[in-house]
Amino acid sequence: MIPALAIILAFQLGGEAAARATGLPVPGPVLGMIALVAALTAFPRLGATLAAAAQAILSALTLFFVPAGVGVVAHLGVLRDAGPALALALVVSTVAAIAAGALVFAAVARITGKGA
Template identity: 45%
Template sequence: MLASLGLILLCQLIGEAVVRGLGLPLPGPVLGLLLLLILLMARDRFALLARGPLRNDGVETASKGLLAHLSLLFVPAGVGVVQKLDLLASHGIAITLVLALSVVVTLLATVLTFRLVSRLLTQQDAR
């Protein structure tokens, strides 16, 4: 599990270094997660090509361990919110409107994506 956590953190470090080095307008951990996704997809593809058993290197186990304690990661965010209560009080209505609008846009995008994929799968099954 320690090696798997090391791989996750290494991908995050590489993503952070690339973002800072190139000045990309993207969070480094997001790029690191994309790198980890590519690595895991390549691992699965090579396992299928070799027709060998899929080696479980523990990344899944490590990620489940992180997800089990995900609530601990919200503590620093909660402290930050409490520290900025004056800012929230002065811009509370605008923040609430933006949050509500973003929820509606996210729901619409999810529904449209689901409908598009459903239609594509139905067409593929008809062939």
């Protein structure tokens, strides 16, 4: 558990440092995740070290959203003014994204001859 946490935190730290050093708009943890996928591909044995800790962290993933979500109390003004427009934007865009993604996946799978 402790080696796994140290490795995960080290990749996050490296990602944060790289994001700040390069000024990329990509968040540090995302760079850390990309680097960790690359490291796992290069050293597959790392997977066994990390699997249990990663699963433990990800099983509690929804809990970690709560403190930021409670921040809604600080934005009640914005939500009152822009609430209906934002709600419409979220519904339209979620429907569009699911439909576009699924239709394109199925079409390309058919063309490349690997349909389900």
